[in-house]
Amino acid sequence: MTGSTDIQQAVTDEQWANARLIWGYHQMRHELRPADVAIGLGSHDLGVATTTAELYRAGLFPVLVFTGGNSPTTASRFPRGEAVHYREHALTLGVPADAILLEPRAGNTGHNITYSRQVLADAGIFPASVLLVSKPYMERRSYATARKLWPEVDVRCASEPLELDDYVKSIGDEKLVLDMLVGDLQRVIEYPKLGFAVEQEVPEDVYAAYENLLTAGFTSRLIAP
Template identity: 35%
Template sequence: MFGGLTVTDEETDFALTLWDYMMLHHKVKKSDIILVLGNHDTRTAEYAAKLFLDGYADWLMFSGDEGVLTKGKWDKTEAEVFGEVAITMGVPKEKIILETKATNTGQNVSFSYHVLQERDLLESLRSVTLIQMPHMERRIYTTFMKQWPGDATALNVTVSSPPISMINYPNDHVGTLHDVVTVLVGSLYRVKVYPKAGFQIPQHIPKVVCWCFEKLIKTGKYSGHMIKI
């Protein structure tokens, strides 16, 4: 995906520091809706479907058309692919809501709001569980709290992801460890710079996390998911 370069032991240690920071370690609890923000890893859909089937939500929603990481990957939208995964696992089709136009995280949030509004589900919405890949947790939380058209602070927001370690995360969908670390570095970069652009709420980033981030950037191997704003 990004070149498949080797990740050294030292770089792995740096990346693990970023990985732990990007995860929020929320405890999953019952919510009104589980919202999965589109990505290139169907394990997020499987995880969300399992939570729904275990009684953790009344609705299961998937958001996403095609994004940077899924461009040309599927012949259907992210939401449709994920919805099919959930149905295969036993989630009733009538309990699944699809938002199929979003092409970035901010749109995942705002477009999902409007779909729920059209279905008259906003008035009763008190809690939401956001699902993404582990190294995207903090990014989707900060985006949701900024981009949700309603009062996000009035909602009980939980963020979760498949319980898989960074070392075990690579697979045919997300690529090699180098690919995973590249996306991780790009996600942290967005947490750093997006608040000034008005896309996310600001976060405190510990010095050790910034130091590890800079070490990875200086290798010249992990800039494939960076973005100019």
Template identity: 35%
Template sequence: MSPAVLQAARTLWDFHLIYDEVSKADLIMGLGSYDLRVADRCAELFHQGLAKQILFTGKSGNWTGGLYDGTEAEAFAMRAKELGVPGKAILIEPQATNIGENIRYAKAMAGDNIRRAIIVTKPQTQRRAHATVRAQWPDVEALVTAPPTRFENQPTQAYPLDMFIHEMVGDVQRMIDYPAKGFQIAQSIPASVADAFDFLVKEGYHHHL
């Protein structure tokens, strides 16, 4: 992989990161994916006393078909239990197949008493989660965070670097297209990010568009 591709990928990575300062909330929501480190981060926040309940949401998506024995939400819940989170503190939403459904289905399951939620996702989907929850659950104060993973360590054996770059490119495209459909709030795309996006598409990283 060329240095130019890696530099463009890092530009998208930096754009996607948010890491809100988290504080006490009514709910921790873990968005299902290939990355079990999200469940680890949810468990960590739970043990810090930031919320009394975790809701894991996810069936399977573009990247996780066949990865787990059950759904993403079930796999995340099992990981959290292994890390000491009691089962009675965990809710499982096993139907969502994308971030919009994660938010809508979790909202329906959580009920009307949620005023503040901590949304935990992969580092590179923080901005997409931020834009989605503000469009589809506007009456909740949403704090978006992720495991503190470095760019170099984000790819996994099941999800290598090239797939990781395809995902980041596709999520920029969604930030451009989805506000008009009501799926996300509009995001400002810096020129450096737009240039990196165009370059990576030309280099063939367009499988998630």
């Protein structure tokens, strides 16, 4: 592939350009500021826990929730559950145990938000502002979900500051990453119709890139119609 690193060889230049458009769209680019709490959204990506720990040490929030049970893509990597492994990792990075609340049941993003909200309420915490920490390509979907399910709080998003090339290297599977980019964009488009999220405008070039990657077969992470 001309002008590309080895990690990208299975993807054509055009497909990679499409992926970059979608990658950029998924990121909210919020200016970070202090929040009452943070919620680290469970996934296959331990970088979420690392980033949450770094932001805690930077003083952006006093308490955080790690949320997530297991899914087919995380059960082998995090056998005790996403939130449990995230917590263990954050402890090794210097986050004190009493700053971490655990939500070990969530199986989707809606659960992440609603169950974390309940865990906070059970602890007597009723935040006015929340920082959501997610995978880089999940910022927009997590934001749209929180705005729907928790509209009274000020929501901002953060993720590990990686470019797409570096993220692919960190995951080690370029097709899987592109499949996930496409899958998350499908959810951004479809979930508002189901009442799961607020609607987000999708620019024409991003939608065209999405359709191109669908046609090219990057479809393993799609939800059923």
